[in-house]
Amino acid sequence: MNKKHRIKPHRPGLKFKLGCFFFFIYIFSFITGSSQAQEVAVVLSGETHAMLYPCSCPKEADGGIARRASLIKELRKKNPHTLVLDAGSFFAGGLKDEYTQNTQLDRQRTLVNLKAMGLMGYDAVCVGDDEFNFGREFLEENIGKTNIAFLCANIALKGALPYIVKEMAGIKIGIIGVIGLNSQPKAGGIKFSDPEAAVRKTVKELKGKGVGIIVLLSQLSESDSLRLVNGLEGIDILVLGQAANAEEPLTKTGSLLVLRPSWQGRHLTRLSLTIEAGRITGHNLEQLRLSEEIAEDPDILSLLPRCFSDSNCRKKDLIGSCDRPGALDSSCVFTKPAKINLSILRPITCKACDNQPLLNFLKAQFPGLVISYLHYPGSPAEELVRDFGIKALPAYFFDQGIENEKAFEALKNNIDKKGGRYMLKPEFSGFAYFLGREKIEGKTDLFISLYDADTPELLGAIRELNPSLHFLAIEQSGAFDATKGNLEVEEYLRAVCVNKYSADNFWDYIICRAKNINSSWWPDCISGSVAGKIKTCAQGEEGKRLLEENIALNKELGVMLGPTYLIDNQEIFSSRGAPTTEALKKIMRDAGHEN
Numbered sequence: 001m002n003k004k005h006r007i008k009p010h011r012p013g014l015k016f017k018l019g020c021f022f023f024f025i026y027i028f029s030f031i032t033g034s035s036q037a038q039e040v041a042v043v044l045s046g047e048t049h050a051m052l053y054p055c056s057c058p059k060e061a062d063g064g065i066a067r068r069a070s071l072i073k074e075l076r077k078k079n080p081h082t083l084v085l086d087a088g089s090f091f092a093g094g095l096k097d098e099y100t101q102n103t104q105l106d107r108q109r110t111l112v113n114l115k116a117m118g119l120m121g122y123d124a125v126c127v128g129d130d131e132f133n134f135g136r137e138f139l140e141e142n143i144g145k146t147n148i149a150f151l152c153a154n155i156a157l158k159g160a161l162p163y164i165v166k167e168m169a170g171i172k173i174g175i176i177g178v179i180g181l182n183s184q185p186k187a188g189g190i191k192f193s194d195p196e197a198a199v200r201k202t203v204k205e206l207k208g209k210g211v212g213i214i215v216l217l218s219q220l221s222e223s224d225s226l227r228l229v230n231g232l233e234g235i236d237i238l239v240l241g242q243a244a245n246a247e248e249p250l251t252k253t254g255s256l257l258v259l260r261p262s263w264q265g266r267h268l269t270r271l272s273l274t275i276e277a278g279r280i281t282g283h284n285l286e287q288l289r290l291s292e293e294i295a296e297d298p299d300i301l302s303l304l305p306r307c308f309s310d311s312n313c314r315k316k317d318l319i320g321s322c323d324r325p326g327a328l329d330s331s332c333v334f335t336k337p338a339k340i341n342l343s344i345l346r347p348i349t350c351k352a353c354d355n356q357p358l359l360n361f362l363k364a365q366f367p368g369l370v371i372s373y374l375h376y377p378g379s380p381a382e383e384l385v386r387d388f389g390i391k392a393l394p395a396y397f398f399d400q401g402i403e404n405e406k407a408f409e410a411l412k413n414n415i416d417k418k419g420g421r422y423m424l425k426p427e428f429s430g431f432a433y434f435l436g437r438e439k440i441e442g443k444t445d446l447f448i449s450l451y452d453a454d455t456p457e458l459l460g461a462i463r464e465l466n467p468s469l470h471f472l473a474i475e476q477s478g479a480f481d482a483t484k485g486n487l488e489v490e491e492y493l494r495a496v497c498v499n500k501y502s503a504d505n506f507w508d509y510i511i512c513r514a515k516n517i518n519s520s521w522w523p524d525c526i527s528g529s530v531a532g533k534i535k536t537c538a539q540g541e542e543g544k545r546l547l548e549e550n551i552a553l554n555k556e557l558g559v560m561l562g563p564t565y566l567i568d569n570q571e572i573f574s575s576r577g578a579p580t581t582e583a584l585k586k587i588m589r590d591a592g593h594e595n
Contacts, residue, residue, distance in 0.1 A: 037276045038169035041079045042215065043072060044269040046087030046241050046261030049097040049130065050106075050113040052304060054290070055266055056311040058360035062266040062289050065116040066296035066304060071268055071288060072120050073297070079272075081168040084121060085175065087241035087261050088128030088219045096130070101309060101325075107134055108326045109308055111142070116300050118146045124164055126177035126217035127152040128241050129186060136188030151177025151217060154198035155190050162202050165211055171275055173213045174206040178228075180220040195220060196228050203234040212278035217241060222453075227518075229256060236280055237271070247577060250285045257283060266290060306330045310406075319367055319406075337368030340401050345374045345381050346394040352432040352573040353394055365407040376435075385435065388416065388423055392431035396424040434557070437570050445470060445566040447559045450491055451484050456514040457578035458563055463507055465584060471495065472562050473551050480547060489547075490538065494522060496546035497537035502530045 045068070054064040076082045089096070090113060092106040100106055110133075117125070127150055131139050136157075143150045143159035153162035153176050163176045178195045199216065206214055214234055218225040219241040229235050235256065243260035249269055251258045257280075261269050267287045274282035305326050307313050313320025313332030324330040342362065346353055363369050374381045376393060384390065384397070400420050402408050414428035444467035448455060471492040473482040482488035491513065499506045505526060512525035523531040537543045553559075557572065564574045 037274050037281070038171060039079060039081065040168050040171065040173070040273045040275060041075065041082040042237070042271045042273065043075055043082055043084045044087065044239060044259060044261045044271070045085075045090070045265050046239070047089045047096070047243075047263055048086070048113070048265035049089060049094070049099070050092035050109045051099060051264045052109060052112060052116075052308065053312045054292070055264060056314065056364060058364055060266075060289070060291070061314075062291050063264055064290060064296070065113065065120075065265070066300040067290040067294040068265060068268060069116065069120045069297035069300045070295050071290060075268075075270060076121075083123050083166060083168070083173065083175070083215075085215070085217060085239065086117070086122060086125040087217050087239045088126040088177075088179075089130040089241060090117065090125060091130045091133050093133035094130045099309065099311065103134070105308055105326050107138070110134070112303060112305070114142055114146055114148075115303055118148055119299055119303075122148045123166060124149040124151050124175045124177070124217070126219055126239075126241055127155070127157060127160055127179055128219035129179070129183040132183065132186040132188070136190060149175075151175060152179050153202045154178055154193045154195050155187065157187075157190055162198070163206060165206065165209065169275070171213060171278060172209070172211045173215065174209075174211040175215045175217065176202050176206075177217045178220065180224065183219070195224075196231060199228060199235075200232050203232060207234060213237070213273075213275070213280065215239065226253070226258070249287055255280075259285075262287065303328075307332055317367055321406075337366065338401060338404065339368045339370055340366045340405065341399040342366075342369055342371050343374055343397045344371065344394050345376060345384055345390075345397065347433050348375045348377075350393070350433045350571060352567065352571040354432075354573075355394055355430075358396075358429055365411065366402070366405055384421075388418060390426075391435055392426055393433045393435065394429070394431065395426070396429050398422040398424075432571055432573055434570050434572065440569040443567075443569050444468070445553060445569075447472060447554060447562045447564040447566075449483065449488070449562055450495070450510065450514045451488060451517055452562070454563075454578040456511060459507070459511045459514055461578060461581045462584055463511075464581065467565075469510070470550055470554050470559070471547070472554065472560070473547065474555070474560075475548055475551060478544075480544070491517070491522075492550070493538040493543040493547055494534055496550050497534045497543050498526060498530075500546060501533050501537065502526060 051063055052065050054061045054067070072084055092109040092113070093100050093103070097106070125148055140158040143157075149164045150157070150160040151163060152160050163174055166173050166175065176199060178199055179192070180195065181192050184190070184192045203214060213236045215237040216229065216235050217239045218228070220228065221242055222240050225238060225240055229238050230253070237257045237259065239259045239261065249260050249262070250271075257271070259269060259271060267289055270286045270288055272284045272286075273280050305328055307322035307330050308326050310321050313322050313334070315334050317337070318334040319337045320332045320334050322330060323333055344355070359371070374384070376382065376385065384395070388395070398415070398421070400422070402422055414425050416423045416425055444465055446462060446467040447470045448458070449472045473480050473489055473492050480489045482492070495510055495513070498509045502509070509525050513522060516525070526534065537546075553566075557566070561574065564572065566572045
């Protein structure tokens with residue numbers, strides 16, 4: 001019999017199996033590669049005002065372009081997908097430049113700063129008001145000499161662009177610049193267009209080019225910038241060149257990231273973005289100090305003069321002066337300081353008398369400062385109070401030796417001289433304790449604007465302490481005024497009327513209004529049954545009388561800014577931002593009236 005032949009099934013060999021496996025991996029990675037997470041970093045500066053050197057700060061003398069260049073190199077080395085941007089105001093001069101000297105030196109400092117920024121490889125900068133400090137021609141000429149993209153979408157400035165597109169890690173990122181209309185008078189006849197319309201048009205154009213992420217560098221005010229972006233879609237990151245609260249470097253509104261760069265370039269702001277499928281899915285912010293621990297970049301040092309002013313010449317316990325300011329061969333000359341006596345007259349007990357910032361400033365001006373204290377009441381403090389007509393403490397007295405110091409020239413307009421003593425004027429030195437006011441233990445007054453960004457949080461924190469509120473308005477010849485004009489005045493007229501006719505709802509009302517201050521629907525914050533009565537009150541003489549009473553203490557004490565606190569009717573101080581309830585309670589305890 002013939003044997004039946006069976007056909008064996010084919011079994012693939014090892015080579016074939018491995019080939020299939022790797023082919024599968026290749027196809028899988030090809031399909032999924034575009035959705036894998038990518039990391040892109042955005043490094044920011046802004047409002048540097050061409051500060052070339054570390055700041056003249058008694059503590060944390062941070063900053064300087066040579067340190068900044070070193071740090072940018074390091075960050076790019078860690079992540080090649082790094083954008084370096086500036087939000088504007090990188091020219092010297094102008095009202096905010098505390099190191100301004102004269103037009104010639106300010107121009108020279110600006111040119112050094114521009115060369116340095118070019119060497120650092122800035123991808124883009126926003127044109128701001130300060131970039132016109134030396135005229136349109138100077139700006140346009142120097143745009144043409146640099147490899148940096150100058151951005152501004154709403155002006156026709158020679159050499160500037162409305163936007164650029166950078167591709168990083170396979171993602172297209174669009175960067176737009178915009179400037180406020182208030183810069184037009186300095187711009188030498190350049191035509192400005194409406195910022196919102198220009199940005200809206202540019203966003204549409206970028207989206208048509210397949211741009212996935214859009215960064216807006218804005219030189220509008222913080223409130224105007226936020227209004228602009230809230231009115232349109234497509235912007236992922238807003239960088240504020242004129243931040244109202246730079247102490248809060250990052251906030252988030254929905255999916256929008258709002259960034260505020262560090263003042264004078266003392267820190268670099270680094271935003272790390274996790275991007276998946278063309279969208280931002282995660283972020284991390286770092287404020288990187290430009291401290292003395294960061295080595296100075298040799299390429300930048302080669303173009304940096306040793307000094308532009310005496311403030312750039314610093315050595316501990318010595319006075320420095322700049323020889324040949326701004327020249328490449330400039331140098332610092334150091335001498336020993338003379339002894340300068342400063343006597344501080346202060347109350348025996350005063351918890352709000354924190355004068356360390358002032359003392360730090362005076363020590364920087366007069367390195368030979370020797371400090372002693374006189375306590376009130378007591379002699380000779382009482383004689384000084386009488387002789388100088390002092391109404392508030394602390395008070396600060398120098399001896400005659402101050403006249404021989406170079407720094408005296410800049411300070412003399414803030415000094416009153418009597419006999420052999422020189423007293424700092426209180427409007428310069430500040431004060432914390434009113435003499436001659438009756439102590440009312442447990443009383444707290446808060447002077448505040450409902451338009452400040454921190455007001456809703458502050459009102460919520462201080463509510464349980466039940467302070468008397470005073471709104472920041474002024475009255476002259478029967479007419480009221482406030483920072484925001486009639487809108488703010490009307491807000492306060494309604495608030496004082498609410499306090500009279502619906503006192504139980506007053507705090508709920510003002511917190512509600514502070515949270516929605518740009519809304520005209522104020523009746524939504526109060527019971528409808530009294531809204532008509534409040535409107536009648538606010539529009540009539542009764543509202544004016546109530547507001548006059550509310551701001552009478554402002555006028556008496558000369559309070560113009562807030563938030564400002566008066567404790568026990570004697571001690572006065574201000575705060576930045578919104579202190580927590582516990583922090584406020586601690587202040588009250590320290591002042592001696594919180595249980």
